[in-house]
Amino acid sequence: MRCAYPMGFAHRLGGALAPENTLTGLMLSHRLGVTAVECDVQLSADGVAVIAHDHELERTTSGSGSLGAQALAALLQLDAGRHHHPAFAGEKLPSLQELAALARRLGMAVNLELKPQGAAKAMGQQCALQIRQHWQGAALLPLVSSFSAEALQGVKQQAAELPLALLSEGLDEAVLAQALALGCRAVNVYHRALSTAWVTRLHEHGLAVMAWTVNQPDDMLRLRHWGVDMLCSDRPDRFDPAWAA
Template sequence: MHWPYPVGFAHRLGGALAPENTLAGLLLAHRLGVTAVECDVQLSADGVAVIAHDAELERTTSGNGALAAHTAAELLQLDAGRHHHPAFAGEALPSLQKLAATLRRLGMAVNLELKPAGDARQMGQLCAAQIRQHWQGAALLPLVSSFSAEALAGLRQVAPELPLALLVEELNPARVAQAQALGCRALHVCHRALSAEWVAQLHGLGLAVMAWTVNQPQEMQCLRQWGVDMLCSDRPDRFDPAWAA
């Protein structure tokens, strides 16, 4: 099975090495030679896709309350760097549009994880239109994942050309069948739930496999020996340089 994405994905753009889900992290990953990143997508109150993990703003930004209660203009003014280290003070929370422009300029691949806060199917539909717009004409489209089957179903309705992946913490036949029913190209699995047998079985069904979130080099090498296609890690500095291809 041909799989066009690199092996190593930096979790939340820069892993543990920079403020999560920021362009500072993305640029750090790029300087390390990483060619693929993972990040989280949510919608502002006015329906604009922004890059952030939490439903609430306090942990990673200078804002307060629910992300979905704020407009994009309000969100993009927040400081998303200081919580990681004072050296990153003033680092903005990025929009999907700005992320796309930066990734395309750098020639990097991305896994976008949809994190719906309300109507998941509608969120998938709105994100699909924006992803399609921002990656129009791109040689490699984003790989879009979610724990929400409804979000993926909504996205597929609007942009069936986008490759999908279902995120799961545990593997069982029902979850595999769900991924197949959604038309997924990949299954993104907590690395502790994987085995060589599972990887072989998923490959036999035509599904690529991402292991998340794996940070120890020995575990990375073991997963690769099992045939895992992608590794998502907080420590992209520990990737084998060959995994950038």
């Protein structure tokens, strides 16, 4: 099967090389020649999509408490860089709009992982509207993924044109059935759960395969040999330059 996306995705925009889920990470990946990135999406208290992994703010920002309890204006004041290294002090959490603008300007493909709190289907619906708006007219739409089937159902109901991927730590018949029922284009799986048999089986059902989080070159080469379509890594500096195509 032919996957529309590049092989190599930088995990959380810059992997381990920059503050996670920041535009600095995106720029670093671009300078490395990487043409695809993965990042996490949540909603602020006022319903605006922002790029952040944790539901709580302490680990990666200067803030505290729940991200979803704060309005966008307050979130944009937080320092999201110093936790990685003092040299990145002052780096901000990006909004989805800011991410889309920069990724589109740089010609980079994006995998957006929705991380709902509370009503997952409603979160998917809200995010779908914003994704549609920010990627209007784009030649390649973001791949929208989640561990939450309800969030993906919300996306599908609100913007059926957006390509979906079901995230899973493992593979079994239930995961396959759920991905097919959702109309997914891909399944994003923890790389150690994959096998040649499962890659073949997923392909037979028309599903592309992304393996996460693959950081060792030997693992990258083995998975590529198995026919995995996309690799998500904390070490985008280890990607083969040919994977940018």
